[in-house]
Amino acid sequence: MAEGTEGDEPPRRRRRTRGQRIRRLLLSLFILFFCVPTLLFAAVYWSSEIPEPAEVAVEQPATVLAADGTTVLTKIIPPQGNRIPIPLSDVPFPVRDAVLSAEDRNFYTNPGYSTSGFLRAARDNLAGHDNAGGGSTITQQYVKNAFLSSERTVTRKMRELIIAAKMARQWSKDEILAAYLNTIYFGRGAYGIAAAAKAYFDKPVPELTLAEGAVLAAVIRSPSVLDPETHFDQLQARWQYVIDGMVEMNVLAPGERDATVFPPIIPLVDTPAAEMALGPEGHIRTQVLRELRAAGLTEADIDTGALQITTTIDAAAQAGAIDTVRERLAWQPEELRSAVVSIDPRSGAVRAYYGGENGAGFDFAQAPLQTGSSFKVFALVAAQQQGIPVTRSIDSSPIVDRGTRITNVDNDSCGQCPLTEALKRSLNTSFYRLTMTMADGPRSIAAAAHLAGIPEYIPGVEGVSLTEAGGPPLNGIVLGQYLVRPIDMASAYATLAASGVYHSPYFVQRVTTGDGRVLLDRDAEARVGKRLSEPEQRITAAIADATTQAMMPIANYSNGHGLAGGRPSAAKTGTTQLGESKDTKDAWMIGYTPSLSTAVWVGTEQSQPLRSGRGGSIYGSGLPADIWKQVMDTALAGTPVEPFAAPPLPSGGGWTAPAPVPVPAPAPAPGNNGFDILDPPTNAPRNPPPVIIIPPAPQAPEQLEWFPGIGGEGPR
Structure with missing residues (x-):
């Protein structure tokens, strides 16, 4: 055995000092909680395509007309929407303010997202709370409804925040608010503020009062829980919160608040019927849909095109x-x-x-x-x-x-x-x-x-x-x-x-x-000599x-x-x-x-x-x-x-009956x-x-x- 090798011990690793361990931990945490999220943020931010406001397809009814082009036979209502988009100019300022009071009081000054809301949602999701979420700005709510799913996960919430931030840089605040009001669900089967005004007050949006606008703003948070037919007291409390918030925002004077009273809401049974015909014309609607699909129109074409479908139906004959x-x-x-x-x-x-x-x-x-x-x-x-x-x-x-x-x-x-x-x-x-x-x-x-x-x-x-x-x-x-x-x-x-x-x-x-x-x-x-089906x-x-x-x-x-x-x-x-x-x-x-x-x-x-x-x-x-x-x-x-x-x-000038074909007469x-x-x-x-x-x-x-x-x- 060579000299100097017998009994030698392997060299020992130098033990890190406490300070080194702390620095390594801090570096790991920095990478995990800052570098990785930043890279992900940047990747999602730059990869997210934000369409122009006019390019966003909004589900809205298709109108089925008789052959005269004016008589409405029925409507084709998309799966999520009897929406009738209207310009923001049709929405009275008190109604807009009521919506901001209910959902996003800093809407015109925030960057489109709420960091505190995101952290709170992350905490609640990690804790498994049933009410995880919330804290979203109006921009985030619109992004979730228009571009994302409703799943409650940190990943979805992060994408919502990032896309909202990018949208806030590309769209004006009025464009975002208009898109939000035209797509949000208000309960009673009403998507968009135009349908909601009909469903709750049977009137067009420009005629809404401050009190009525506050009702619509109040139900946005939870339309089923705040249904006036079943939870009237809760709705009144939420309505008062909206009115008080408008005072805090300095858009409503305290005296006006005190003079504002809760408005009457039409009973559910008196709500204007959905325009998807359940009478005889409903069968025409079914045949029209079958024909549109056979002609190559997609569901997106039908649901978002605001189609005007002129049928062959004669109004008087029908x-x-x-x-x-x-x-x-x-x-x-x-x-x-x-x-x-x-x-x-x-x-x-x-x-x-x-x-x-x-x-x-x-x-x-x-x-x-x-x-x-x-x-x-x-x-x-x-x-x-x-x-x-x-x-x-x-x-x-x-x-x-x-x-x-x-x-x-x-x-x-x-x-x-x-x-x-x-x-x-x-x-x-x-x-x-x-x-x-x-x-x-x-x-x-x-x-x-x-x-x-x-x-x-x-x-x-x-x-x-x-x-x-x-x-x-x-x-x-x-x-x-x-x-x-x-x-x-x-x-x-x-x-x-x-x-x-x-x-x-x-x-x-x-x-x-x-x-x-x-x-x-x-x-x-x-x-042009071409038909969908040629006569034969x-x-x-x-x-x-x-x-x-x-x-x-x-x-x-x-x-x-x-x-x-x-x-x-x-x-x-x-x-x-x-x-x-x-x-x-x-x-x-x-x-x-x-x-x-x-x-x-x-x-x-x-x-x-x-x-x-x-x-x-x-x-x-x-x-x-x-x-x-x-x-x-x-x-x-x-x-x-x-x-x-x-x-x-025939040449003889008339039909000549041939002799009958004999057929044995049965018993x-x-x-x-x-x-x-x-x-x-x-x-x-x-x-x-x-x-x-x-x-x-x-x-x-x-x-x-x-x-x-x-x-x-x-x-x-």
């Missing part, structure tokens, strides 16, 4: 539809519901829309429903597409399909008569035989209906519409077995009114922002116009429901059967002129028997036809009487009660086939699908 339904249902059983949709056939514009009284509830105009005999018109279209003219004569005697006897209401019959007569009398047996006569009749009818405007996919209907559990439709399709919405029926009939040209139905015509920017304009799109010639004009001619006698035939002044119309009724009973459950009247197509449905929410106020069954030619005629007469009053386009005549068997359809079918995905245009061929009954309980509707 009022007429609502008034008519209310008048006609006033003396009917309370369970009855109705839907009305009117569409302009030349454009697809929805002119009137009624889906029920509760605009925040279920919309019956969007409800998938069985349509009954009103679906027969699509069989007439399909027949012509296969070369069968509307004058073809078909047997109307009862028919049995796989054990089910199909009849007409009251066993009505026209013997061997043209399809036009069978359509007028709504003879189920004739149209059921027509379906059996056509090549792939059920699917050809479905295809014709899709061409007219019945969507392939309907919300609330599983899979492709007009199918039977994903397979081909059954023969009962001709009697309205499958589910379709009232708006779809109005649209599909509008295609016939437009000589076979389909226009997608729409509600929104033009959208502009509060500052005048145009976000959507269908008229401008049309002028889906059915030949000859077939559509011939179908219209066949439908023209029906309104008068159905208990005298022809339009006023002899105005030409084409229409069809429909009624469906409730289960295996003798009751009805859906009743329809759908019809059109060249300028307006209207679908009317009457039914119940729970598929109850349709009974009138006198206890009788309701058919399509009854109450629905009453509503249809009144709605159409009201909407068309004062407009020119227009004739329909006549279908082109009588127990069956239905003469209505259109029984139970709703199931639906599953399947693409509808193309229209089949081939010569008609007979088809034996035993080759058909089974369909339970079908019948027809007479001129009730």
Whole structure:
């Protein structure tokens, strides 16, 4: 072992003196509590982008207007705001002073933040106090509401302080106060001082008195706790604090304070209703929102743009539809519901829309429903597409399909008569035989209906519409077995009114922002040859116009429901059967002129028997036809009487009925009660086939699908 190594001890560290330890501790604390916060402050300060006052998007209502551009139908209220921004000049000085007294008495002299408030908030947060926070200046409160979340953390409070400091250097104090007053929550669902003045005193801001302004200033701190309906004493105490503070600020003389009395506040039940319509127009609001989103507008566009949305709704037609339904249902059983949709056939514009009284509830105009005999018109279209003219004569005697006897209401019959007569009398047996006569009749009818405007996919209907559990439709399709919405029926009939040209139905015509920017304009799109949805010639004009001619006698035939002044119309009724009973459950009247197509449905929410106020069954030619005629007469009053386009005549100068297609007459068997359809079918995905245009061929009954309980509707 080398000399000098054995037994050597490692060198000892020199122990720091007490002074060195203290200096190291102080340095660590300096870095932790000064350098790090300073660096963070600088980083947040320089990285924070403060927009100009005019660039801050404030949530405010969008106004939904009728087609005239002036009639207000409803408002779209953002999630946090019925705000109506106003300039600071509209706020009386005593009201401004009251707000400063309540929330920030040094507002015009402080740097935008309160260091003591921040330290107090930090202490309370670290201690876990439930009321952590407070001490914020008006600038900090605005920053928190406009740019940050409401979470109670030191980090959020620090960001609030830093952004407030930067904002105070970039914005004037008046700009900050104006933004604050237009965004702060005052209780009673009121965001911004304009909404608050209405909610508490039902008056505009410029008319607020000192005492009223002090009330609004008082509730800012805690609107729920200081609600005048439940905590009146606490509100009065806070109001007195605000008034006393104004004396301390030297903006109110002691004598004026003593003469100021607590003002009367309107009861909550008398508060002006929120402008988001809960009546029938609420359903229009829902459709407008759906359309705006489909057109690419974002939620921010809708909530902050102060949009002026001009719809296609005709104010007179809309009022007429609502008034008519209310008048006609006033003396009917309370369970009855109705839907009305009117569409302009030349454009697809929805002119009137009624889906029920509760605009925040279920919309019956969007409800998938069985349509009954009103679906027969699509069989007439399909027949012509296969070369069968509307004058073809078909047997109307009862028919049995796989054990089910199909009849007409009251066993009505026209013997061997043209399809036009069978359509007028709504003879189920004739149209059921027509379906059996056509090549792939059920699917050809479905295809014709899709061409007219019945969507392939309907919300609330599983899979492709007009199918039977994903397979081909059954023969009962001709009697309205499958589910379709009232708006779809109005649209599909509008295609016939437009000589076979389909226009997608729409509600929104033009959208502009509060500052005048145009976000959507269908008229401008049309002028440059571009449309959001292009019209399509889906059915030949000859077939559509011939179908219209066949439908023209029906309104008068159905208990005298022809339009006023002899105005030409084409229409069809429909009624469906409730289960295996003798009751009805859906009743329809759908019809059109060249300028307006209207679908009317009457039914119940729970598929109850349709009974009138006198206890009788309701058919399509009854109450629905009453509503249809009144709605159409009201909407068309004062407009020119227009004739329909006549279908082109064959070379012989008129329609020549071909020989009827023979169909074996079935033996009588127990069956239905003469209505259109029984139970709703199931639906599953399947693409509808193309229209089949081939010569008609007979088809034996035993080759058909089974369909339970079908019948027809007479001129009730």
